[in-house]
Amino acid sequence: MVRRTKEDAMETRAKLLDAAEALFSEKGVTQTSMMQVAEKAGVTRGAIYHHFENKMDLIESLMGRVKLPFDEMREQVAEGSEFDPLIEVKERSKEFIRRVQDDDQVRSLASILLHKCEYIDEVNPIKLRHISGRNECICDVEKLFETALKKNELAPTVHSRVAVIGLFSLVDGLIYNWLLAPDYFPLVEYGNQAIDSYVNGLKR
Amino acid sequence: MVRRTKEDAMETRAKLLDAAEALFSEKGVTQTSMMQVAEKAGVTRGAIYHHFENKMDLIESLMGRVKLPFDEMREQVAEGSEFDPLIEVKERSKEFIRRVQDDDQVRSLASILLHKCEYIDEVNPIKLRHISGRNECICDVEKLFETALKKNELAPTVHSRVAVIGLFSLVDGLIYNWLLAPDYFPLVEYGNQAIDSYVNGLKR
DNA sequence: AAATATACATACATAGGTGCATGATTACGC
């Protein structure tokens, strides 16, 4: 009804994003209407269309707001003093699943990415973000495996690219299955053991 | 327009399921309307509502029609003469991903399950089928790991339940990531190596 | 202090989808 302060505006924008995040991760993206997002945020639909072009734009903003663990993982790997690349890889993977379990926002994002949206056409911003984040991170971790190969810590039959994709698939699968039914198994405990087994199996 | 033969009716029913399967796996479940399913099947919406109660019922029939690799895996594991449980486990896992890669219908189903639907409330038949299929299969494979433990083929620190969940997560993650961008890596080749590494890491 | 742009609310127009009711035609049971 009113023209509010710029800070007020940024606050309602944030509230809208929070509401969308909660609703999307709870009921799914397509099952959530703009009306419901507005209501949860305490405004009307008009406010949404003022801040965002449409639902797709809202989703894009949602995805861009949070740093995924993959991204942080990249930074830490980049600047890390890699004394032991395999330990480095394992610790990063474990940190990843720990954050999914403990950080509400990361967990919500992961839930949306893995379970609460449909990956349709190629322009889908959710799918694109998922793929690009993964590919960039894969390149970084692949270098760690190559270092380990040079140090002769891995079996000579192991290819670094294959090792990375296996590791990432394992982590994705753990999170995927845990989010499917969180009571079925403890993510961090089981996940850490599985990661250890996998990396252990790469050694010579 | 007409009352057709019973065989004709079953054929249009099958056509409807085929059309739904193709459209769902291509465009996503919620993005596909009953109208589009009918058009693809060469009938009108009336035919759908004659054969199925609603969209949910159509999906349920879709899921019930195909035997997922998990199910076959169960049967084979049950009747298999397990000379070596670890080899058994590996072979079944590899057969699983091979079928996802080569069998069109299985791949479509997997795509719908993993990428083209939203897991919303607990009554969602897709989610329920996914979970039940997984849990039943987990129990079977867990027994194989226990046998391997008794045979002293696994490290004593390994828990069979953890090992199974790790293996299933790895397989799920491989398929998930491959379906996300099939050109990024060859599923069977990389998947087989990853499975070998993982199971290898469980050994003593 | 006037002018303007901003931050929303309100209202409307449109489209698409669902479910059901009804109709038409023929296969099938007796």
Place this chain on the structure above:
DNA sequence: GCGTAATCATGCACCTATGTATGTATATTT
């Protein structure tokens, strides 16, 4: 052969969501 019921097509009523246009009051600019 006749009645019935099955197999669809057609049409209708309703609802919901979206996008946009418009209104309004205030912050911001000048």
